[in-house]
Amino acid sequence: MTSETGALLLTAIAISCVHTVTGPDHYVPFIALSQSRKWSPAKTVLWTIICGIGHVGSSVLLGLLGVFLGWEIGKISWLEGLRGGIAGWALLFFGLAYLVWGLRRAYLNKPHKHFDMYEDGSVYVYEHKHGEGPVYPQERTKVTPWILFIIFALGPCEPLIPLLTYPAARQSTLGIVLLVVTFMVFTLIAMVVMVMLGYYGYAFFKTDRLERYIHAIGGATVTICGAGMVFMGW
Numbered sequence: 001m002t003s004e005t006g007a008l009l010l011t012a013i014a015i016s017c018v019h020t021v022t023g024p025d026h027y028v029p030f031i032a033l034s035q036s037r038k039w040s041p042a043k044t045v046l047w048t049i050i051c052g053i054g055h056v057g058s059s060v061l062l063g064l065l066g067v068f069l070g071w072e073i074g075k076i077s078w079l080e081g082l083r084g085g086i087a088g089w090a091l092l093f094f095g096l097a098y099l100v101w102g103l104r105r106a107y108l109n110k111p112h113k114h115f116d117m118y119e120d121g122s123v124y125v126y127e128h129k130h131g132e133g134p135v136y137p138q139e140r141t142k143v144t145p146w147i148l149f150i151i152f153a154l155g156p157c158e159p160l161i162p163l164l165t166y167p168a169a170r171q172s173t174l175g176i177v178l179l180v181v182t183f184m185v186f187t188l189i190a191m192v193v194m195v196m197l198g199y200y201g202y203a204f205f206k207t208d209r210l211e212r213y214i215h216a217i218g219g220a221t222v223t224i225c226g227a228g229m230v231f232m233g234w
Contacts, residue, residue, distance in 0.1 A: 004088075004229055005175055008166055011225040012183045015159045015218050020190035022214050025155075026055075027191060029115045029148055031198035032123045044199055045192055047145050052191045054153035056184045063160035066094070067176060070168025087169035092226030094162035099219030106213045115143065125151065157187070159218035166229075 020026045030051070034044040073090045115125050123143040141147070160183060167175030 004166070005172075005178065007225055007228060008091075008163065008175070008179060009182050011221055012160075012163055012179055013186045015163070015221050016157075016183050016187040017190045018217055018221070019157055019159065019214060020187060020194060022217065025115060027194035027198060029123060029125070029143060030191075030195045032115060033143065033145065033148070034195075034199055036123060041196070041199060044195060047148070048191050048195045049188055050145075051149045051152040052188045053184075054149050055155060055157065056187050058153050058156040059158075059160045059183070060180055062156040062158065063164045063180070066161035066164035067168040069094075069161075070165035071171065073165065073169050087166045088226060088229035090169045090226075091162060091166040092223060092230050094165050095219055095222030095224075095226045097219075098159065098162055099216055099223050102213065102215030102217070102219045105215055157183075157218075158215065159222055162219075162222045162226075166226075 027048075030044060030048045033039065033047070039047075070087070070090055073086060115123060125141050125143050125147075143151075160180075163179060163183075164176060167173075167179060
């Protein structure tokens with residue numbers, strides 16, 4: 001394994017864990033459903049993994065865009081002479097673009113999904129903005145396990161796109177596979193750990209404020225990795 005691949009895999013691990021921990025929607029609904037439906041730990045973990053696979057699977061499909069972009073960039077042979085190589089520059093460029101997009105999204109306070117549990121044990125999901133007032137009941141959708149799966153499948157993790165540009169630009173199929181597998185495994189591990197902590201009543205870090213900057217954090221992580229490859233020879 002090259003140093004570049006190692007740095008990329010560490011970045012994938014960091015993004016998968018930070019993305020999960022700073023996004024309460026990755027674990028709160030499973031905790032709420034397990035409590036309201038009296039699920040066993042095994043069933044709670046099972047549904048967490050099923051929905052996590054849907055989340056990662058859609059992320060991989062979206063990440064194919066990064067593979068395509070990286071593969072096309074890799075064909076521009078005259079750029080190979082740039083310091084750090086074309087692959088590193090592609091990662092740095094897309095990381096910066098994602099960082100700017102994430103900061104803009106945080107500034108505009110775009111709505112995100114929010115989950116609530118009622119006294120009767122039912123769980124509802126709705127669109128919500130940070131600092132916004134309560135949402136009317138008719139604007140909420142009751143959550144079932146399969147609806148939760150659909151929500152996760154339709155909510156991919158965007159940082160995988162810039163990450164996949166690097167091995168694609170290097171035309172490394174093994175690098176792409178390693179990156180996808182690492183991202184999938186650690187996303188599922190992080191989700192299960194957070195859900196189990198909540199299942200057994202342990203308190204979480206307050207991540208509400210960080211949640212607003214989840215995309216910016218992902219972009220910053222990719223940018224740091226790209227800068228390290230271009231300027232520091234990682």
